[in-house]
Every structure is written in structure tokens, then in C-alpha cells.
Amino acid sequence: MRRFLAQALVIARRDFGAIVLTPTFLIFLLAPLFMLSVATIGSLGAMHVVEDGRERAVVLTGPDELPRLRKAEQRLRGIVGGDPAPPQVSFEARERDAARQARDLLSRDGVSAVLFDGRVLHTERGARDGDYLALLGAAASGTQPAIKALSIARPEGGAHARNATAFGAVFLLFFLSLLLASQAIGMLAEERNNKVIEILAAAVPLEAVFLGKLIGMLGVALLFSAFWGGIAGTAAALHLGGLSFEAIAPATGLASFAVLFLCYFMLCFLLLGAVFLGVGAQAGTMREIQMMSLPVTIFQVSMFALASAGASAPDSTVGVIAAVFPFSSPFAMAGRAATGVPAWQHVVALAWQLLWLGITVTIAARLFRRGVLKSGGGRRA
Template identity: 50%
Template sequence: MSAAPGNLRRRLRQTLTIARRDFTATVFTPIFLLFLFAPVIMGSFGAIGGLGAASVSAGSADKERLVVIAPPAEAAAIVAADRELRALFGADARPPALDVRAPAGDVAAQARAALNAPGIDVSAVMSGPFAAPQILYGRSRRPAYYLAVIAEQAIRLDRDGAQPMSRPTLIRATRDAPSLGGRNASAFFAVFGIFFLTLFLSGQVVGTMAEERNNKVIEVLAAAVPLESVFLGKLLGMFGVAVLFVGFWGIVVSQVGALLPAGANIAELTPAVGFGTFALLFAAYFTTAYLLLGSVFLGIGAQASTMREIQMLSLPITILQVGMFALASAAASKPGTWIATAAEVFPLSSPFAMAGRAANSPTLWPHVAALGWQIAWVAIFIAVGARLFRRGVLQSGSPAGAWRKLFGRKHRTTSRETY
């Protein structure tokens, strides 16, 4: 009876030793600093590209105009109508600036000449009486519709004067529960957050075995420690690196968040289970997502013996991660449907989908079952990966033979394939 607990403690000690070894070998290197500040490098390139695109867009917007050809007596009503309607738009969605011109000769020819004027982009030109205006437009109808509403509003101002006909009372009220749109947005951000972290961090697990296979260290480890402990230890070691990365940037982002403007309101993004519970579930699902994907990548990468093979595995691994993100995103936008159930049950997409469910539904018991289900699959993936490595690599030295040996097929080895 006492042998089993002692064996378990020995396995745990061996696993933690492997984890500590891989953690220190990764963190205490100059390359880790480059990895730690990789988001700054990527963000700098993104900011440079965004500033360039914004400057081009702003330059184009400054040269865009709406033209109204109207007599001076009607120009005041046009300007007043534009001022009232423009206030309804946000800063990013406001129509182009209005340019009111007096008629000169042939109004139709003047309107067409204004639409084709060089040096500025005229989106639409309105001419004629307000009751039946003629509106010319270019690519989009939206500026033409805006000018049509301006004509309608100008008629009302001419008829009723500039005094408002109603005096509304605006009362701001808080919702008793998060809105449906807020929950869906929270679910998407949860799915995207776990996807981004696992995409950025879990891929490094693929190459953890290649160097030790080349210098024969893996043979020494396999002789002293069960392969399952080696695999789990390496996975936990790299997960420790990921936790260090997330903790560092979590502190940085939390301090940057204090600099947000006072008007920034995230109340609509309140998840259904509440912020405290959601934070715990997000951390738990990030852990299981990393362990699930990491165990699969570790098992696949253990079959590769060269960096070229590891690089060739990068594309299918990335496609797999993007596929899980797409499935979980669809589940987050359609909670309670069959696609949501499929995403929550499938092991590799389950952490993403269940994080989205935490934002959409206040029920907690499915998360306990989901976490147990995901941890069970981590154990399965580690066991299968260790068996493939033991039977296909350590015995024959041929990664391709692992798949045939796993299903009991004969595999002949040559002297060149053995270590």
C-alpha cells in the first residue's frame, strides 16, 4: 500500500526536476529577453504601419467635400440643417465637409463640373429646389442620402423657423444586467485572448526535444526517468516560461490601463459570471489550452530530428490553432447551438469555447466538468506522445516507424537508423 504513494512522489519529483531544468535553461539566457520583448517589436511595426495608413486616410478625408448649389437666401437653411444633422455622427463617421456655392449660369453643368473638379474629391453635388433636388454622386450613395436629408431638414427650418418643436429630457440609466451585445463582445475577447496567448507561446514547445535528441541527452533522461515524466516535465517547464511572460505583460498592461481616459467605459463588457470568477476561469482555461496544444505539439515535435522538420511542422500547427479559434469564435457568437456544443466538447477547442461560455452564461457547473475533461485529454496526449517516441524513435531511430509500430505493423530497421 505504501509503495504506490512512494512511487507517485518519485514520479512527481522527477517531473518537477525536468520542469525546473527546462525552465532555467530557457529563462536564464539572453535570447529570453528578446522573446520577452517581442510584443514591443511587433507592436512597433504595427504602429508604424498604422500611422502611415492613418496619415494617408486623413489626407484623403481632408480633401473630400459635399457641394450644394443654392441661392444665398437658402444657404443659411442649408448650413443650419447640416449643423444639426452632423452632430448626430461620431468623429469617425461624420460626412465630408459641406461646401455651399451660389448658382452661376447653367446649374446642371455647374453641378457636373463640381463633381469632376480636380484637386478635391467631391462625393455628391445637390442642386435645384429643396422640394425636388437633383443629386449627383460618385461611388457611394451614402453622401447623396445625407444631402437628401439636409434638403428635407432645410424645408422644415424654412417653414417652422429655427426653434425646436420638442424639448426632450435625456436621462442616463444603468442596466441591471449586461447586454446581449456586451456578453457576446466579452466572449469574443475571451476567445481571442486565449488564442493569441497560445498562438504566441505554445508553438515553442515543438522544438524542445530536437536539441536533446541530437546530442543524445534524451537517451540519458529516458534511462533514468519514465518518458511520461519527461514529457510532462518539459511541458510544465515551458508553461512556467509562458506564465512568466503573461505575468510580466499583465503587470505592464495593468499600469498602462491606468492611463486610459476617464470616459473609457468597459461596463458593457461585463461577463455573465462576473469579473472575479471570469478572471479565475480565464486563467484556468489558458492553462488547459496551453497544456492541450503543448502536449500535442510536443508529441509531434518529438518525432522531428532536425530544425528543417520542425519548421515544416510550423504551418500545420498554425493552421490547427487558427481552426480552433474559428470554431470557438463561431460558438461564442451562437451560444446554445450545436456548433457551440461541438466546440465545447472537442478537446482542442474546448478551452476557447468554454471561456466564451463563461462570458455568455452564468451557470458554473459545466466549467468544472469541462476542466476535468480537458485535463484528462492532456494525460491522453502525453501518454500517446511518449509511446510514439519510445517505440518509434528510441528503438528504431526512425520517426516514421512510430506510426506503423503503434498500430502493430512490422517495421524493419537498418544499421543506419539505430543510434
């Protein structure tokens, strides 16, 4: 096993140097400048998640007062308008102990302010929503009531923030895999045409060749990510005057989330890269590789769609399927790292993905040996 890994690392070092130490690598490094449209689509999707999870204001009222309050709210919303828009307002039946009911509502994620019995309670971040309910109370009663506003502190980073972080993690993995992992589909084309792959296959096991090429491409991907991550972090620091990670609020903690995201990024790249390398190894010409690019892209988008569908509901049927299916598992588990799941699930998921990485590399190498080297008269490894 040690010799196998040493052989794979030799191939990885060779491929890494052959890619990075060329002028064309600079063009590849600047490729995201031409993919801003994809990033814009993803950011709009993340904004949609945040908008869907926007906190609401609640009015506690009895059945006699409800029609008057609804009309007043519709009239006030048309007058206030503006950007940002007024909060979403829902009406709920008032219980006997309305004050306790209001505090219970504010202790939940998604409720920012409550109006009841001429009083307004709001969270520290819901002061604007509390002012809106105060205006609503005045509009409904016809006179300015004695409204007492109380602030209730609540920890940052509720469920909606975690859901947005989960979607962002899934999208970032998709973006990086779309940009980087799909490059593996054409890695063997040149070496297959000039017979270099036959020389490598005669010297080391073909599985080591495939794994080494994947590790070399992973090194390129990590270098690429570090370069653009550093630029993005520096730009954010200069623009914001200091970074604040409170809005990210992953359930596992920021440091643990960063480590888990890095692990899932590497396994996502290796798993998808193994599939693409195996598919591309069957192609004999650049035309065939171009023809395979569409199925590869569809496969990536399908994994992203499956994982993003279960990002905000990891325990749903779709969420469980996305976490179990090996090629969507890194996406889904990166989202689960944000929403919060037991640590043993991450351990099992990483082991499961490593197992499938070995299976995929073995299958890809055997298909290449039997379908290409053997049919082409090359030496069997």
C-alpha cells in the same frame, strides 16, 4: 502517482531554468513588439463585434406616418453625418399603449431611445440617440413638437458587451497560444540530437519527461504573461487615470472570470503544447521542424476560428462543438465564461480537458518511444 509528479516537476524545474536563465530569454520576452500587427487584426475584429452590437433607436409609428418619417430620417442622416455616426434607426408598428411598448423596448439590450407620439424616451447612455430622435420628430412634423425626454436607467454590461468580452477572451487565448505554445514543437530537437533524451528516458518514464517539459514551458508562459500584463495594466492606469472594468462586464463576475480565464489559459497551453511537443518529437532535423510549423499554425488558427464562431452564441451547434472538442474547448469555454453558463459546465469542461491532456501526453510519449527511440536503437523507457 506522487513519484511520477515529482519526477515531472524535476524535469520542469530543469527546463524552466535552462530557458529563463539565458540572455536569449530577453529577446523572447520582447517578441510581442514584433507581433503588433496580429494584435491590431484582433482589435479590429473586436471592434467589428462591438459595432455589430451597437444600440439602435426605434420609432413607433402608424402606417400613414411611416413614409414621411423614413424620408425625414434619410434627409437628417445626410445632414448630421459626423463621427460618431448617427444611431441605427428602425421603425416598428405602434401599439395601443405606446408608452408601455416604448418602456418594454428600452428594457431590452440593444435599444437606446424610442420616439412615439411626440415624445422621446431614452436610457442614461442613450441621451445622444434621444437627441437624434428629437431632431427626427421635428424634421418629420415640420414644426418643433413638444418632445419630452425621460431617462430610464439600465444596468451596465448588456449582451453586446458580454459578446465583445467573449470574443476578446477567445482572441487573447489564441494570441498567447500562437506566441507561446507553438514553441514546444522544437523542445526535443537538441536533446534528441545530443542523446540527452535517451538518458532522461532511462532514468524516468517518458510520460514524466513530456509532462515535465510542458510544465516548465507553462512556467515560462506564465512569467511572460505576467510581465506583459503588468506593463499593459500600468500603461492603461497611467493613460486613463485609473482602470474601469465596467465595459468588460462578464456574466460570471470579474473575479470569477479572471480565475476561469487563467485556468483555461493553462489548459489551452498544456493541451496545444502536448500536441506540438508530440509532433516536434518526430522531427529529426531543424528543417523538418520548420516544415511542421505550417500545419501547427493552421491547427491553431482552426481552433481559434471554431471557438470564435460560437463565442457570441454558446448554445448554437457550432458553439457546442467548439466546447466539446478538446483542443478548442479552452477557447470556447473562456468565451462562455464571459457570456454566462452554469458553473457545472466549467467543472465538467476542466475535467474533460485534463483527461485529454493525459491522453495526449501518453500518445505523444508512446509515439516517440516506438517511432524514435526504438528505431534509433535507444533504450526503451
